[in-house]
Amino acid sequence: MIKAVMPVTLALLATTSQAFAQGPLHVDITDGTASPLLIAIPEVASGVIPGVANGEDAGEALARIVRADMSSTGLYRLVSIDGRYSGSEEVAFAPFARAGAQALVLGRARPSGNDALAYDCVLYDVFGARIETSQRILVSKAQWRRAAHKCADMVFAFTTGDQGHFDTRLLVIGQAGSAPGQGTSLLSMDFDGENRTSLTEERELVAMPRFGPGSRRIIYTSFTGPGPKLVLDDLDSGESRTLDLPKGVPSAPRFSPDGASVIFSLARDGEADIHVIDLSSGAVRQLTSNAGADTSPSYSPDGTSIAFESDRSGEPQVYVMASDGSGQKRISFGAGAHGSPTWSPRGDLIAFTKIENRTLRIGVMKPDGSRERIITEGGRDEDPAWAISGRAIAFQRTAGGEALPAVWITDLTGKLARQVKVGSSVGEPAWSGKRP
Amino acid sequence: MNASERRWQDLHIRSCLCASTLLALSVLLASCQRPVQPLRPPPSFDMQGPTPAPLKVREDEAQSRLLRDHETPATVEDFERYAGTTRVLFARDSAELDAAARAILDRHAQWLNLYPEVRASLQGHADEFGSREHQFALGEKRAAAMKFYLTAQGVAAERLVPTSFGKEHPARTGGDEISQNQNRRGETVLIGLPASARERGE
Numbered sequence: 001m002i003k004a005v006m007p008v009t010l011a012l013l014a015t016t017s018q019a020f021a022q023g024p025l026h027v028d029i030t031d032g033t034a035s036p037l038l039i040a041i042p043e044v045a046s047g048v049i050p051g052v053a054n055g056e057d058a059g060e061a062l063a064r065i066v067r068a069d070m071s072s073t074g075l076y077r078l079v080s081i082d083g084r085y086s087g088s089e090e091v092a093f094a095p096f097a098r099a100g101a102q103a104l105v106l107g108r109a110r111p112s113g114n115d116a117l118a119y120d121c122v123l124y125d126v127f128g129a130r131i132e133t134s135q136r137i138l139v140s141k142a143q144w145r146r147a148a149h150k151c152a153d154m155v156f157a158f159t160t161g162d163q164g165h166f167d168t169r170l171l172v173i174g175q176a177g178s179a180p181g182q183g184t185s186l187l188s189m190d191f192d193g194e195n196r197t198s199l200t201e202e203r204e205l206v207a208m209p210r211f212g213p214g215s216r217r218i219i220y221t222s223f224t225g226p227g228p229k230l231v232l233d234d235l236d237s238g239e240s241r242t243l244d245l246p247k248g249v250p251s252a253p254r255f256s257p258d259g260a261s262v263i264f265s266l267a268r269d270g271e272a273d274i275h276v277i278d279l280s281s282g283a284v285r286q287l288t289s290n291a292g293a294d295t296s297p298s299y300s301p302d303g304t305s306i307a308f309e310s311d312r313s314g315e316p317q318v319y320v321m322a323s324d325g326s327g328q329k330r331i332s333f334g335a336g337a338h339g340s341p342t343w344s345p346r347g348d349l350i351a352f353t354k355i356e357n358r359t360l361r362i363g364v365m366k367p368d369g370s371r372e373r374i375i376t377e378g379g380r381d382e383d384p385a386w387a388i389s390g391r392a393i394a395f396q397r398t399a400g401g402e403a404l405p406a407v408w409i410t411d412l413t414g415k416l417a418r419q420v421k422v423g424s425s426v427g428e429p430a431w432s433g434k435r436p
Numbered sequence: 437m438n439a440s441e442r443r444w445q446d447l448h449i450r451s452c453l454c455a456s457t458l459l460a461l462s463v464l465l466a467s468c469q470r471p472v473q474p475l476r477p478p479p480s481f482d483m484q485g486p487t488p489a490p491l492k493v494r495e496d497e498a499q500s501r502l503l504r505d506h507e508t509p510a511t512v513e514d515f516e517r518y519a520g521t522t523r524v525l526f527a528r529d530s531a532e533l534d535a536a537a538r539a540i541l542d543r544h545a546q547w548l549n550l551y552p553e554v555r556a557s558l559q560g561h562a563d564e565f566g567s568r569e570h571q572f573a574l575g576e577k578r579a580a581a582m583k584f585y586l587t588a589q590g591v592a593a594e595r596l597v598p599t600s601f602g603k604e605h606p607a608r609t610g611g612d613e614i615s616q617n618q619n620r621r622g623e624t625v626l627i628g629l630p631a632s633a634r635e636r637g638e
Binding site: 179184205207208227228251268269270272293295296309311337339340353355358360379383398400401403404 | 566
C-alpha cells in the first residue's frame with residue numbers, strides 16, 4: 001500500500017501542517033454545535049485519468065467526495081463561486097472572499113506512474129491569502145476515493161484539532177433474508193458505504209462486530225457450532241482465531257485501547273459478568289460478579305475505566321468502574337433504561353441506547369452521567385459506534401414498519417442524521433480507527 | 437392398563453426418584469402427586485407464530501403416540517410430534533417459566549428421558565425492547581431456566597447445552613406487542629441426531 005507522503009518538490013506545498021487549529025480557520029464546537037466554517041471546495045478539473053473515478057474527470061470527482069465528507073459533519077458550510085476553476089491557474093482569492101468563504105480547499109489530481117494517483121490537497125486561509133496546510137497524497141488507483149477522504153481528514157484535523165474520520169472503514173452485519181438472522185454476513189466498507197467486501201460466508205450467523213485499534217483486527221460473535229464464540233480475525237494475514245474462554249455463553253466483545261486484550265460478557269447459569277482476556281497469554285480475569293446481567297463493556301480511551309451496562313438495579317443502566325473492576329458506580333439516572341454504553345475516542349462523552357416506552361434512541365452523556373442528551377428520533381435506533389474524531393456516531397436504525405435495519409451516521413446534534421447508502425440491509429455498525 | 441401405559445408409569449416413577457436428588461422439591465411433589473395421566477394431548481397454547489406453527493394434534497396422531505413402542509426412532513419429527521411445540525414463551529424481560537411453559541417442558545423432558553443418547557440445545561431469544569447486549573444476556577438466562585427445569589425432570593445436565601441468540605434471530609419482526617411476544621421465547625433443539633438437520637436457521 002502506498003502511504004500519503006508530504007510534499008517534497010512543489011514550492012506551492014510548503015508545509016505548515018504542524019500547526020493545528022492556531023489560526024482563524026478553527027471550528028469551535030460545544031455539545032456538537034458549531035458555528036460552521038464557510039468553506040469553498042471548487043471542482044478542479046484534471047481530465048480523465050484511466051483507472052480513476054470510473055472515467056469521470058478525476059479532479060472533479062475527488063472534489064465532490066471532499067465536499068460530501070466535509071458537509072456531512074455539520075461543522076462546515078459549503079460556499080461556491082460561479083465559473084470553473086482550473087488547476088493550472090494561480091489562486092485568485094478575491095472571488096472566494098466575495099462569496100464569503102473563510103477557507104478554500106484545492107485538490108489537484110494527476111497520475112503518478114502507472115498504478116498510482118497523486119492528489120495535492122491544499123487548505124488556504126482566504127482572508128490571509130495564504131496556505132494553512134497541505135499534503136501530497138499518493139494512493140493506488142484502485143483506492144482513488146481514499147485520496148479525497150485523506151484530503152478531507154487533513155482539513156478536518158487542521159480546523160478542529162481532532163482526527164478526521166473520513167479515511168475509515170465500517171464493519172456491519174449484512175442481512176440477506178427477509179428477517180434478521182436468516183442470512184447474515186460480516187461486511188466491511190468505507191465510511192460512506194463504498195468499496196464493500198464480505199468477510200464471512202453468508203448464512204453464518206454473526207453479531208456484535210468491533211474493530212481493534214486501527215482497522216486491521218476485528219472481533220465478533222459467531223454462532224457456528226453449538227454455542228456462540230468470539231472470533232478474532234486479522235484482516236492482513238487472513239488469520240482467524242476463536243478465543244479460548246471459560247464455560248459459558250460469551251458476547252459483546254471489545255478490544256482494549258492498546259489492543260492487547262479483549263473485554264466481553266460471559267453468561268452462565270443466568271448470570272452475565274464482565275471478563276477480560278489477555279490476548280498473548282490467554283489469561284481470563286472476571287471483573288464483575290454481581291447478581292444480574294453485566295454486559296456491553298467499553299473502555300475509556302486511556303484504558304483506565306470501563307463503562308458497562310447492568311440490570312442489578314432492576315432495569316438496565318450504565319455503570320462505570322476502574323479497569324480492574326473496582327469502584328463500580330451507576331451513572332445513568334435519566335428516565336427509562338440505558339444500554340450499550342460506548343466511550344468516545346475523545347473521552348468526553350459516552351454514547352448509549354435509551355430504552356423508554358418501547359422505543360430505542362441514541363443519546364450521549366458525560367462520563368459522570370450528567371448532561372444526558374437524546375440525539376436521534378427514530379423508534380428503533382441502537383448500537384451506537386463512535387467515529388475516531390468523536391464528532392459523529394454510526395448507529396442501526398430500523399424504520400417504522402420495516403423488518404430489516406439500515407446503518408445511519410449522525411453528528412452530535414442529531415440534525416445531520418443520514419443513511420449510509422448500501423443497497424441492502426446492514427446493521428450493528430462498528431467504526432474503524434485510522435487506516436494505515 | 438396396557439403395556440405402553442405401564443411403561444409410562446415406570447418412567448414417571450423413575451424420573452421422580454431421579455429428581456429427588458436435585459432438591460427440586462416443589463416441582464417434584466407436584467409431579468409425583470399428580471395422578472398418572474399417560475400421553476395427554478399437549479397443552480393447547482396459542483403461539484400465533486408461523487415458525488413453527490402450532491401443531492394440531494389430530495386424533496390419529498394422538499392415537500399413534502399411545503401405540504408408539506421402543507422401536508420408534510429418535511427423530512426431530514418425532515420429538516416435535518410428541519412435544520406439540522418445541523417453543524416456550526416468556527413474559528417481557530423475564531426468565532420465569534409460567535404454567536404453560538412448564539407443561540411444555542414436561543413433555544420435552546419426557547421425550548428426552550425416553551432417548552438418553554439425544555442431546556438438546558436450549559436456545560433463549562429476546563424481544564426488541566432492550567439493548568442488543570442485554571437481550572443476549574436475557575436469552576441466556578431463559579435458556580438457563582429451561583435447563584434448570586429440565587434437569588429437575590430427570591434430564592442429565594450434560595445433555596443440555598444452554599445458549600442465546602438474544603434478539604439476533606427474531607421469530608417475528610413487527611414492532612407491535614403481539615409480534616414481539618413471540619420473540620420472548622426458548623426453543624429446545626435436538627442436537628447430535630442424524631436427522632437433526634432441522635436446527636434453527638435452516
